[in-house]
Amino acid sequence: MVFENNQHEIGTLPSIDAVQYERVSPKYVRARISVLGIFFVASIMILTILSLIYPNYRLLFYLLMILMALFGSILVFYIFKSYKHIGVVVRDHDIMYKEGLWFRNEMVITFNKIQHIEISMGAIERFFNLSSLKIFTAGGSGSDLEIHGLERQNAQKLKDFILGNISSEEE
Amino acid sequence: MPFDIPQRQSPFALVLILYRTYLLLLKQIWPFAIYFIIKGNFGSKGSFLKVFIASAVVIMIISIIRYFRFKYSVVDREFIIEKGILNRKKTAVSIDKIQNINSEQNLIHQLFGIEKLRIETAGSSALEFELDAINTSKARELKSYLLESRIPLINDDSVMAPIDKKLIFKLSTGRLMLAGITQNHLVSILILFSFFFWIYDSARDAGINVEDYKDNIPDYTTQVTNTIILLALLFVTGILISMARTALKYYDLSFIEENEQNFKVKAGLLKRMETSAPINKIQSITWSYNLLQKPFNLYNLNIRQAVSDLRELKRSVQIIGLNKCQIENFSQELYPDLDISELTYETINVKYLTRFSLYFMLIILLGILLYFLIDGFISAIVLVLIGGYGILRTYLYYLKMGFRLDKNYLVLTGGIFGYKLTILPLYRIQAIKLLSTPYQRRNQLASLEIWSASGYVKIPYIPTMKARQISDYCLFVSEISQKSWM
Numbered sequence: 008m009v010f011e012n013n014q015h016e017i018g019t020l021p022s023i024d025a026v027q028y029e030r031v032s033p034k035y036v037r038a039r040i041s042v043l044g045i046f047f048v049a050s051i052m053i054l055t056i057l058s059l060i061y062p063n064y065r066l067l068f069y070l071l072m073i074l075m076a077l078f079g080s081i082l083v084f085y086i087f088k089s090y091k092h093i094g095v096v097v098r099d100h101d102i103m104y105k106e107g108l109w110f111r112n113e114m115v116i117t118f119n120k121i122q123h124i125e126i127s128m129g130a131i132e133r134f135f136n137l138s139s140l141k142i143f144t145a146g147g148s149g150s151d152l153e154i155h156g157l158e159r160q161n162a163q164k165l166k167d168f169i170l171g172n173i174s175s176e177e178e
Numbered sequence: 179m180p181f182d183i184p185q186r187q188s189p190f191a192l193v194l195i196l197y198r199t200y201l202l203l204l205k206q207i208w209p210f211a212i213y214f215i216i217k218g219n220f221g222s223k224g225s226f227l228k229v230f231i232a233s234a235v236v237i238m239i240i241s242i243i244r245y246f247r248f249k250y251s252v253v254d255r256e257f258i259i260e261k262g263i264l265n266r267k268k269t270a271v272s273i274d275k276i277q278n279i280n281s282e283q284n285l286i287h288q289l290f291g292i293e294k295l296r297i298e299t300a301g302s303s304a305l306e307f308e309l310d311a312i313n314t315s316k317a318r319e320l321k322s323y324l325l326e327s328r329i330p331l332i333n334d335d336s337v338m339a340p341i342d343k344k345l346i347f348k349l350s351t352g353r354l355m356l357a358g359i360t361q362n363h364l365v366s367i368l369i370l371f372s373f374f375f376w377i378y379d380s381a382r383d384a385g386i387n388v389e390d391y392k393d394n395i396p397d398y399t400t401q402v403t404n405t406i407i408l409l410a411l412l413f414v415t416g417i418l419i420s421m422a423r424t425a426l427k428y429y430d431l432s433f434i435e436e437n438e439q440n441f442k443v444k445a446g447l448l449k450r451m452e453t454s455a456p457i458n459k460i461q462s463i464t465w466s467y468n469l470l471q472k473p474f475n476l477y478n479l480n481i482r483q484a485v486s487d488l489r490e491l492k493r494s495v496q497i498i499g500l501n502k503c504q505i506e507n508f509s510q511e512l513y514p515d516l517d518i519s520e521l522t523y524e525t526i527n528v529k530y531l532t533r534f535s536l537y538f539m540l541i542i543l544l545g546i547l548l549y550f551l552i553d554g555f556i557s558a559i560v561l562v563l564i565g566g567y568g569i570l571r572t573y574l575y576y577l578k579m580g581f582r583l584d585k586n587y588l589v590l591t592g593g594i595f596g597y598k599l600t601i602l603p604l605y606r607i608q609a610i611k612l613l614s615t616p617y618q619r620r621n622q623l624a625s626l627e628i629w630s631a632s633g634y635v636k637i638p639y640i641p642t643m644k645a646r647q648i649s650d651y652c653l654f655v656s657e658i659s660q661k662s663w664m
Contacts, residue, residue, distance in 0.1 A: 100653075100657040101653060109615070109616050110614075111613065111614045112613050113612040113613075114609060114611045115649065116608065116609045117608060117609070117653060117656050117657050118657075119656070119657060119659070120608030120609070120631075120663065144608045144629070144631070145484055145485075145631035145664055146461075146608075146629070146630065146632055146633060147485065147633070149633065149634060150629035
């Protein structure tokens with residue numbers, strides 16, 4: 008094979024700047040808040056029972072409940088705010104994902120280095136008809152990517168698209 | 179077909195299995211054993227002894243069964259391992275998927291003339307096999323049989339005739355000693371110190387009053403001299419331990435080019451390791467030296483290969499005692515289209531220095547506050563020292579961190595007290611992360627993490643525009659590449 012190595016002006020290369028991120032399903036916010044809600048209700052119940060069993064420490068348990076409510080509302084605020092910053096882009100040769108409200112993380116994985124792809128569904132996700140897509144690369148979990156909150160059929164489509172691209176590149 | 183009938187390991191494997199399980203048993207019960215031996219009785223009618231003997235016998239029977247149940251074979255281009263005591267388990271992997279076969283010989287292996295083989299495959303770690311003990315001659319036979327009957331990977335630019343083995347580098351004893359002396363001894367000294375203080379503490383907890391012994395020493399000067407002697411002793415022992423470790427690990431190190439496709443490293447005195455590094459599995463190389471090694475022209479070379487789990491990275495190929503010329507020749511051979519001596523490097527933004535210095539300044543401030551508020555002299559000193567050390571580290575890191583995006587390579591320099599340089603061919607890149615904190619975004623800065631199958635390299639605090647350009651270019655080169663990358 009003749010080794011070709013054409014020069015490319017950096018300015019003309021395809022740029023990440025130009026892409027438009029797609030959001031994941033809005034139901035993802037509801038799913039996350041439900042998880043939080045279930046956890047919250049369960050802990051309030053446990054604390055109530057505990058305060059009935061140990062009336063001497065009632066004040067402590069009430070304090071804990073207030074703290075939990077405070078912390079919970081911050082989390083709810085964070086879930087709402089951070090949703091806008093979650094985004095996915097699929098291009099010809101790679102998939103891009105971004106997340107994070109304060110500490111932002113944009114990640115690109117090239118299709119030709121993907122090892123395998125998994126779709127998973129938790130109980131709550133199943134209730135909302137959502138799926139998570141997990142993309143595995145070689146060399147440990149550091150460069151693996153997990154995208155939560157995709158519509159179930161979209162996750163399957165995405166998986167098929169990426170797998171199709173991997174096999175077409177290998178030919 | 180030499181290996182189509184399922185075979186057992188060498189009978190010495192049984193010895194090894196027994197040795198290992200007994201060691202495990204002993205580790206579990208030694209406190210009881212010592213208790214009973216000191217007490218001089220072994221429970222009513224020696225019940226403890228009976229339990230001990232019974233479990234030893236059971237372990238022996240299990241080990242024997244395990245040995246006889248473990249078989250390996252090569253059938254229909256598949257390497258097969260059968261094992262299991264109650265439920266038989268059969269694992270097979272296609273020999274084309276085998277990437278590497280590494281061997282290992284510790285002292286017991288060397289005595290019996292056997293070898294441990296580790297067979298590495300692409301992909302999951304569940305498909306990696308270990309054969310505990312095989313006769314050396316048979317191990318060689320199996321190794322060459324497996325590796326040579328693989329269908330060679332289609333590699334367009336590698337249709338070359340196999341050449342004879344070429345010795346690239348052999349570590350002389352003199353340079354081994356030199357490399358041992360110039361090692362970073364801090365770790366072993368610290369371990370020794372903490373061990374010493376642990377003994378001191380436990381002695382006090384156990385009711386031995388250490389202070390009592392001090393009263394026997396008459397005057398203050400003798401006490402000080404004794405402390406200094408003790409510290410010096412700990413110091414020297416620490417250095418000797420890490421020197422000995424280096425000498426044992428890298429004794430008789432030789433770095434061989436097996437053929438156009440494969441490098442091999444052999445080293446070790448008590449535990450003889452033989453590790454191979456196929457060229458298409460090498461993800462990046464790093465060379466480094468520390469402050470002490472610099473005047474002796476001693477370089478360490480780390481060859482990072484694709485791993486299925488980052489914890490395996492400690493198994494990556496490490497070569498010590500090279501000189502600058504040998505390093506440059508090797509890099510030239512591995513990456514012919516990169517001229518390392520002519521590169522200039524870009525630096526990271528100065529905000530990295532100011533930002534992290536500020537954090538450490540706050541720690542120093544906290545220390546000073548503590549001193550004045552609660553008179554905590556010791557904690558103040560500790561905090562000021564931590565802060566000062568942090569600033570020094572940040573400053574040195576900032577000074578030495580540099581990166582250069584060449585046509586096909588990313589080259590990074592770095593190091594804190596020493597120096598290191600990493601070369602990553604762009605077509606090995608599998609993912610790129612662009613990270614930013616609110617502070618970085620206010621200043622149009624970002625940090626870049628560039629991932630290959632052997633972990634990542636990081637370029638912190640560069641202009642966001644620059645980071646995106648680097649990222650775009652790296653992805654472009656990686657995505658158009660047709661070369662096999664692991």
